[in-house]
Amino acid sequence: MRTDGQPPPAIASFLHFHRLLETGATGLLTAAEALPVERLTDYEELDGYELSGYEYVDQALILKFNGGLGTSMGLDLPRCLLPVRDGLTFLDYIARQVSYLQQQLDRHVPLMFMNSFHTRAATLAALTAYPELRNGIAPDFVQHRFPKIDPATLEPAAWSANPDREWCPPGHGDVFASLDTTGLLDKLLAAGYRYVFLSNADNLGATLDIKILGYMVENRVPLLMEVANRTLSDRKGGHLAQNADGGLLLREFAQCPEAELDGFQDIRRYQFFNTNNLWAHLPSIKETLRNHCGFLPLPPIFNRKPVDPTDVSTPEVIQMESAAGSSISVVPGAAALRVPRIRFLPVKRCEDLLIVQSDVYRTTRNHRLVMNPKRINPQPRRAPTVHLDPRYYGHYRDLEARFPCGAPSLVRCLSLEVEGDVRFGRDVVIEGNVRIRNPKASPMLIPDGTVLDDNNS
Known part of the structure; x- marks a missing residue:
């Protein structure tokens, strides 16, 4: 990783996950550790917060998770460039949503992408069609990358047919560490930015909402997760839970013991799912990173996948990843907000x-x-x-x-x-x-x- 140019916090994060893997940690959360959440603040209760949101929108930016390729749909291009509707891609929709927001508010709200080494070049090329979005803030940064792991030896996997396939993005849980190690977090703070709205690039319902921004500001929330009521179609998605002390946590499907999968999918017990729309107070994130050696010690997700994701016959490897929503269990004072379904419109399949x-x-x-x-x-x-x-x-x-x-x-x-x-x-x-x-x-x-x-x- 040093030879690859990965910074010390990325290496420390990799070693943290690898030690857990070596010691037999599964990354699983049992039902006894993931208790149901009964009551949350509702978006419908936020009337009036738009006044503070409008006042502080100059301190906010939009960040899209854009590390994935469209391989699940058979395409070897960034998922954000997949044609969605009326000849427009996800990126086209995002850019036009942000342009409209800026016109309506008469403010410039920066748009930034967290790219992976797979997605950067094509995404930046597509963004040139929207020069009105440029404002001197970097349009993107590239997240760290981890070696894939050979499950037999727990050593980095080798794949001579395509050495690039030996590496993987470590999931969007890497977002804050990558934002910091690239120097962008300090630049944003120096430029007066204090709040960031983060969401998946393939969620067409995720737009900056000044009511939610105002709620963040007035209640001094360091990190906020938007959740929605689960339906049967969401039963395999990550759900919100709490520990015995009442602290919030996120449990993904891959973190549930196989014997408890029926309970995981009980939408009456676990009522809320993570939309992966997150809001963060940047000074609080900076402080949390400083307290944890430059990375967030998030619960690991050990995904087993073929070393070449386009060829299921290739050898199996372990990809060590984490979810951005898991930050809710690491950032002190983090909260969740129930939002209407309109804010969650993903296209995965x-x-x-x-x-x-x-x-x-x-x-x-x-x-x-x-x-x-x-x-x-x-x-x-x-x-x-x-x-x-x-x-x-x-x-x-x-x-x-x-x-x-x-x-x-x-x-x-x-x-x-x-x-x-x-x-x-x-x-x-x-x-x-x-x-x-x-x-x-x-x-x-x-x-x-x-x-x-x-x-x-």
């Missing part, structure tokens, strides 16, 4: 992308996606459940090939399940609960203008 591309959502003039009023009234006030056969729809190009004329109408769809190779024509309408099954090797075609519902699927 091809099913998510199909829903976002459909008429379930509309694009507002501030470049946010909101649910189509036809779906909200009457209910349900949620997106449909969509399951597409991963053999035929697992990758972005597969989705394009099978929906060549765009997404079908899903505004009145409750659920859609597609099994087998099915191609959809133009202006197809899906209503109610629809299951389409093609057991044949040859593709099935749904003709233009077809309406499918509970009665004819």
